Amino acid sequence: MLPHGEEKPPSRRMKRYWKIAVLANIKDESQQKPEGVPPDAFADFDHIETVDSLRSALETDGHTTVFIQADRDLPYALREEQPDICFNIAEGLGGDAREAQVPALLEMQGIPYTGSRVLTNGISLDKTLTKRIWRDRRLPVAPFQEFTIGDEPIRPELEFPLFVKPAREGTGMGVDMNAIVHNEKELRDRANYIINTYMQPALVETFLPGREFTVGVMGRADAKLYSRHPEWYEKDGFHRFPILELDSSRSVTPLVYSQAAKSKEVGEEGAPGYFCPAPLEPELEKKLKTFALRAHQLIYALDISRTDIRLDKDGNPRLIEINTLPGLTPDYSDLCLQAKSEGIRYEDLILDILYLGASRWGMLEPREYPQDTSKKK
Numbered sequence: 001m002l003p004h005g006e007e008k009p010p011s012r013r014m015k016r017y018w019k020i021a022v023l024a025n026i027k028d029e030s031q032q033k034p035e036g037v038p039p040d041a042f043a044d045f046d047h048i049e050t051v052d053s054l055r056s057a058l059e060t061d062g063h064t065t066v067f068i069q070a071d072r073d074l075p076y077a078l079r080e081e082q083p084d085i086c087f088n089i090a091e092g093l094g095g096d097a098r099e100a101q102v103p104a105l106l107e108m109q110g111i112p113y114t115g116s117r118v119l120t121n122g123i124s125l126d127k128t129l130t131k132r133i134w135r136d137r138r139l140p141v142a143p144f145q146e147f148t149i150g151d152e153p154i155r156p157e158l159e160f161p162l163f164v165k166p167a168r169e170g171t172g173m174g175v176d177m178n179a180i181v182h183n184e185k186e187l188r189d190r191a192n193y194i195i196n197t198y199m200q201p202a203l204v205e206t207f208l209p210g211r212e213f214t215v216g217v218m219g220r221a222d223a224k225l226y227s228r229h230p231e232w233y234e235k236d237g238f239h240r241f242p243i244l245e246l247d248s249s250r251s252v253t254p255l256v257y258s259q260a261a262k263s264k265e266v267g268e269e270g271a272p273g274y275f276c277p278a279p280l281e282p283e284l285e286k287k288l289k290t291f292a293l294r295a296h297q298l299i300y301a302l303d304i305s306r307t308d309i310r311l312d313k314d315g316n317p318r319l320i321e322i323n324t325l326p327g328l329t330p331d332y333s334d335l336c337l338q339a340k341s342e343g344i345r346y347e348d349l350i351l352d353i354l355y356l357g358a359s360r361w362g363m364l365e366p367r368e369y370p371q372d373t374s375k376k377k
């Protein structure tokens with residue numbers, strides 16, 4: 001039996017070239033933000049240039065593409081465009097599991113799409129829930145507590161300094177230097193600010209002062225059968241990207257990979273330093289890669305993810321969060337930098353994400369059938 005979420009529906013008519021709809025929420029800088037939204041609202045939306053890059057990459061293999069904005073008109077646009085498959089990078093539009101909205105709609109309409117499915121994208125956006133799952137299976141996470149009203153009694157295992165952030169945001173939203181709090185007053189003030197501004201719980205965890213890494217994985221057990229680059233995948237079907245280390249010491253927000261730091265171009269003044277592959281002891285490197293893969297599997301992530309990990313004050317890795325819709329802007333997004341550092345071209349990365357997804361929906365013949373050993377004595 002295949003792992004959760006990897007069941008294949010009956011084969012579709014095999015076509016060599018597909019019509020692919022790239023689904024995304026695009027930033028519209030010209031539009032005024034609605035009232036009452038946080039100062040960094042929509043920071044995780046994509047620029048149209050990212051969609052253009054994805055489309056060009058997909059078209060290099062002969063497919064045709066169309067961009068559809070993942071807004072409330074998406075169901076009508078899908079009916080009109082009739083794509084064979086969607087390349088999904090949509091962040092969604094509010095609610096408690098916005099990254100799961102587009103997958104849910106596509107599942108309902110029976111339209112194939114790339115990447116993780118509904119449940120996973122709902123869980124991974126919720127950092128508290130994700131950490132509860134990881135902690136339950138002994139993956140190392142910092143002590144944490146979710147504040148929903150702000151004046152909850154503080155759990156004894158939480159020692160200052162603490163780190164306070166929205167439980168369900170990405171791209172450093174709600175994360176700046178004030179996220180680090182040193183006493184109860186600062187903690188209460190920050191938790192209340194997060195709860196009231198972002199209209200969601202505040203996740204409070206031990207501040208991790210050590211090195212910061214982001215660890216990408218791609219694949220699944222039978223990836224070699226569908227990939228254009230089977231040599232990328234290890235025996236277990238997964239590719240581990242070179243680990244990227246962030247050096248925030250000279251960034252606009254020293255020690256914190258904040259929204260302000262993330263919005264800087266690579267190499268720009270105030271941007272963090274990026275080292276890829278990170279200079280690592282083989283033992284620590286192995287640990288980080290093992291944790292990232294377990295983190296991916298434990299929430300049933302599919303095809304691709306990026307897990308953020310930091311070292312605690314004793315130098316032990318602690319998992320911070322997982323991104324099941326990692327940014328895919330060429331030469332900018334962490335995962336693209338990781339792929340590039342080992343010579344994987346952007347086009348090839350994007351096409352492998354496509355084919356891993358498509359094969360799960362029965363759109364591709366496997367490269368070769370696994371040997372049938374059942375008749376052997």
Ligand SMILES: Nc1ncnc2c1ncn2[C@@H]1O[C@H](COP(=O)(O)OP(=O)(O)OP(=O)(O)O)[C@@H](O)[C@H]1O
Nearest residue numbers: 163169170171172173205206207208256257308321
């Ligand atoms: N417990 C912690 N201790 C120290 N720093 C932290 C902690 N939690 C988060 N950070 C810092 O804040 C940054 C953003 O946090 P996190 O990765 O949870 O948020 P995000 O906005 O979802 O990120 P992404 O852009 O990867 O989606 C981290 O990269 C790290 O620098």
Ligand SMILES: [Mg+2]
Nearest residue numbers: 171172308321
């Ligand atoms: Mg992160």
